[in-house]
Amino acid sequence: MTKGVFIDKTKCMYCGGCTAVCPVNALELKETYIEWDPEKCIYCGACERFCPAGAIKVVRE
Amino acid sequence: MRQWLQEEYDVIVVGAGPAGSTAARECAKRGLKTLVLEKRQEVGVPKRCGEGLGEGWCRIAGITPDPKWARYEMHGAVLWSPSGKKVVIPTPTKGWIIERRVFDKWLAEKAVMAGARMITKARVIGVIKEEDTVKGVIVETPDGDFEVMAKIVIAADGVDSKTAKYAGLNTVNPATEIDSGYQYEMVGLKIPEPTDMIHLYFGWDVAPRGYVWIFPKGPDHANVGIGIGGHIDKGTAKEYLDRFIESHPEIFENAGIVEVNAGGIPVGAPLKKPYANGLLVIGDAAHMVNPIHGGGIGTGMEAGILAAEIAEKAVxxxxxxxxxxxxxxxxxxEKRGNQLLQVLKVRKFFEDLTDQDMEKLADILDDKQLLLDFADGRRTAAFLKFLAKAPRIALKAAKHLK
Known part of the structure; x- marks a missing residue:
């Protein structure tokens, strides 16, 4: 897998909780998807640990 | 709608949840020209909420409970220890499990009837700042992007709030200070007696740093949800909730799921500074939530009323x-924040308890009202005195509550 933050659409509830824990404002909740900004992301994994639905995978390399 | 976005306002409220609609209603009542921008296409949907609301909050928020949304009346709470001991706590006041999709629209209607303008599918994507003062917002709509000016912006855009961040405030929730929530609305389940109380299940294997809730919407209909610490990496909220449901066939055997929800619950300290030049922040966006039970409807509406008062003064x-x-x-x-900070200390004490400690508490608890008051940030000294019966727990309490 290539580096990035991957969101499993079959699991994501679009609740936006990940955006609330992101320390660098790299995630945003849109109506039916989560927008991820690779420029801002520091790959800390807070969103992956937080996600109630287990929908996020952070791949660091 | 296009015309509305080309005018200037006294107040722009971002978000049409309970906090935002209440703020908008009160601003409009005060004669302020008010616009509400809701990013979702529908107010009140999808809910991110267990839907509990006490009657005291309705009084504070200036609303009369309406059968349209006050779905099922509650008269207390049942706490279940990790081993299944049952502590029944009736309350002198009542509350309701409400229907958020109806409630939020009902509140929005009150705001509009008071004179506020409101539009949906209108996402704030930035703020306009001049000389370090928020002067308006940039909003993305089906009619295009607009710069809308206002003397004051009230950010009521929930746990995933961006507006305050755009304005330069740090509203990030550290992972330990937010709960990860997942919930099914279920029908055909057998809610344990009494069904006119909320049921809360505790234990580190049940819901680490949190609890499972059953909030009845009727004798066989309920929100069944969980909140766990946002830093917990042993499993997701969904996994813990599914495990709970599987391990309680006596409740869930013949149940069906009619809705699924998720969300973050900001259970840490409220923002120290929920304002900036030209900006007020209220509700979940400012972490104005009870750190123990995670309830934020009442605190949000209360803050909305206060925000309107101050906004009028400033305008x-x-x-x-x-x-x-x-x-x-x-x-x-003065009104709420200091109490919530005390509740936060109580939360830190509770999360220091082992399953064994919880069993002990369930065994020795005689004055149930005392537990309720203590969990609400009051009668701390009396609770510490009661804990003399459990020295191990008393030590932990002293550490967090002195």
Missing amino acids: RSGNVSEDVLKEFAEKWY
Whole structure:
């Protein structure tokens, strides 16, 4: 897998909780998807640990 | 709608949840020209909420419970220990499990009837700042992007709030200070007796740093949800909730799921500074949530009323600087914030308890009202005295509550 933050659409509830824990404002909740900004992301994994639905995978390399 | 976005306002409220609609209603009542921008296409949907609301909050928020949304009346709470001991706590006051999709629209209607304008599918994607003062917002709509000016912006855009961040405030929830929530609305389940109480299940294997809830919407209909610490990496909220449901066939054997929800619950400290020049922040966006039970509808509406009072003062005086808006924080902390900070200490004490400690508490608890008051940030000294019966737990309490 290539580096990035991957969101499993079959699991994501679009609740936006990940955006609330992101320390660098790299995630945003849109109506039916989560927008991820690779420029801002520091790959800390807070969103992956937080996600109630287990929908996020952070791949660091 | 296009025309509305080309006018200037006294107040723009971002978000049409309970906090935002209440703020908008009160601003409009005060004669302020008010616009509400809701990013979702439908107010109140999808809910991110267990839907519990006590009657005291309705009084504070100036609303009369309406059968349209006050779905099922509650008269207390049942706490279940990790081993299944049952502590029944009736309350002198009542509450309801409400229907958020109806409630939020009902509140929005009150705001509009009071004179506020409101549009949906209108996402704020930035704020307009001049000389370090928020002067308006940039909003993305089906009709295009608009710059809409206002003397004051009230950010009521929930746990995933961006508006305050755009304005330069740090509203990030550290992972330990937010709960990860997942919920099914279920029908055909057998809610344990009494069915007119909320049921809360505790234990580190059940819901680490949190609890499972059953909030009845009827004798065989309920929100069944979980909140766990946002830093927990042993499993997701969904996994813990599914495990709970599987391990209680006596409740869930013949149940069906009619809705699924998720969300973050900001159970940490409220923002120290929920304002900036030209900006007020209220509700979940400012972490104005009870850190123990995670309830934020009442606190949000209460903050909305106060925000309107301060917004009017600032608009009428022609001074929307922090010097004027800081009164919002002062009054809010006096009214609610300081209590929530005490509740936060109690939460830190509770999360220091082992399953064994919880069993012990369930065994020795005689004065149930005392537990309720203590969990609400009051009667701390009396609770510490009661804990003399459990020295191990008393030590932990002393550490967090002195």
